[in-house]
Amino acid sequence: MTRIWGFAAPVYDLPFLQRWVYRPPHDEVITQLRVHQPRRIADIGCGTGILADRIERELHPDEVYGIDMSDGMLNAARARSPRVQWLRAPAETLPFGDGTLDAIVTTSAFHFFDQAAALREFSRVLSPGGLVAVAALSARQPLLQGPSAPRWKPAHHASAAEVRTLFETAGFVITAQHRVRRPPWTRPLSDVITVGMKS
Numbered sequence: 001m002t003r004i005w006g007f008a009a010p011v012y013d014l015p016f017l018q019r020w021v022y023r024p025p026h027d028e029v030i031t032q033l034r035v036h037q038p039r040r041i042a043d044i045g046c047g048t049g050i051l052a053d054r055i056e057r058e059l060h061p062d063e064v065y066g067i068d069m070s071d072g073m074l075n076a077a078r079a080r081s082p083r084v085q086w087l088r089a090p091a092e093t094l095p096f097g098d099g100t101l102d103a104i105v106t107t108s109a110f111h112f113f114d115q116a117a118a119l120r121e122f123s124r125v126l127s128p129g130g131l132v133a134v135a136a137l138s139a140r141q142p143l144l145q146g147p148s149a150p151r152w153k154p155a156h157h158a159s160a161a162e163v164r165t166l167f168e169t170a171g172f173v174i175t176a177q178h179r180v181r182r183p184p185w186t187r188p189l190s191d192v193i194t195v196g197m198k199s
C-alpha cells in the first residue's frame with residue numbers, strides 16, 4: 001500500500017484533483033483550527049503536504065508536523081516546505097510523547113487506517129482538551145456501494161454513526177459532525193468531517 005502511494009505522488013498534485021476533491025476537506029479543517037487556535041498540530045496521512053503547509057502558512061502555530069507512511073509522498077512534502085516537520089510513521093504508532101500535541105487532523109486518509117487503533121493513538125498524544133478533526137469519505141459514498149462496488153477493498157469507509165462511536169470509545173467528546181461543504185458537481189463524493197475534543 002505504501003508503494004502505491006509512492007507511485008501516486010506525482011499525479012496527486014494535479015490542480016483539478018486538488019481543487020475539486022481534496023481542497024474542500026482542507027478548508028473545513030482550517031476553519032476548525034482557526035476557531036480553536038491550537039499551537040502544536042499534526043496532520044496524519046499528510047500525503048504531499050498541501051494541508052500541513054497551509055496550516056503553517058495561514059495559521060502560524062508553534063509546531064506543525066506532517067506524518068505519512070509513504071516515502072514518495074513525504075519526498076514531495078519536503079520539497080514543499082522546510083518549516084513543517086515531515087516524519088515517516090503510521091497513524092497507529094505516532095512518534096510523539098503522551099499529551100504533547102494540541103490538535104490532530106486528517107483528511108482523505110482515515111479510511112486507510114486501523115481506525116480504532118489510530119484514534120486511541122490520537123488520544124494518547126493529545127493534551128487534555130486537545131482537538132481531533134477527521135474528514136473522510138463516508139459509507140454513503142455511492143460508488144463504494146451496491147453491485148458496482150469494488151470487490152478489492154483496501155479501505156474501510158465508516159459511516160458517520162460508526163465514526164461517532166469510534167470517537168467516543170477513544171475518549172473524545174464530539175463537538176461537530178457534518179458533510180464536507182463542496183461545489184455541487186462534486187457532491188457525489190460524500191465525505192464527512194467529525195470533530196472531537198479529548199475529555
Ligand SMILES: C[S@@+](CC[C@H](N)C(=O)[O-])C[C@H]1O[C@@H](n2cnc3c(N)ncnc32)[C@H](O)[C@@H]1O
Pocket residue numbers: 002005022044045046047048050051067068069070073089090091092106107108109112113114
Ligand atoms: C488520499 S491520500 C490523502 C493525503 C492528504 N491527507 C490530502 O488530504 O490530500 C492518503 C494518504 O494516507 C497515507 N496513509 C495511508 N495509510 C496510512 C497509515 N496507516 N498511516 C499513515 N499514513 C497513511 C498514504 O500514504 C497517503 O499519502
